[in-house]
Amino acid sequence: MEAEEQDLFRRELGARIGKIVARFPTKSEAASAAGVSVEQLNKWIAGSVKVPADGLKALADAANVDFSWLVAGDAATTDVGSGFTAAVDISIIGNKVADIVVETHRRNGVKLPEAALAREVVHRLSQLYKKSDNPNDMEELFSLLPWLERLVDRELGEAKAEPGTGKRSAS
Incomplete structure (x- = not known):
């Protein structure tokens, strides 16, 4: 950036x-x-x-504000990629995905730059929607959250184990 x-x-x-x-x-x-x-x-x-992402998350939670909106602004409520639009309530599923992104990075000791946080949340939302059979089905999306958390954990672990590999482009 x-x-x-x-x-x-x-x-x-x-x-x-x-x-x-x-x-x-x-x-x-x-x-x-x-x-x-x-x-x-x-x-x-x-x-x-x-x-820091954890400070943003704490502020959003205390104010009962959508974390995805705080990080990404209006981008959090628009197209999430691959033809899927945020037909489901992005504020609910978006907050869950944001929680996963922040917590898995913290747990793995990986600092996520503030500018990358919004892109990472949108990327992970896109992965979640692609994995689902019906991206409009909240129950299915919630059932896939553990899969997403394992995926992020695995990718972060691989990136730490083999520096220079397994990392996505920052753009």
């Missing part, structure tokens, strides 16, 4: 964070929910620093 794209992503993410922070009674409460200081939260809003 070029520096200009990264700056734009951070500014857009900061604007979404600002909207969420406005839901809290005080900025201090929002910062506490995210596990950071008010000063650090202000930097997130300004788009001047990298924002």
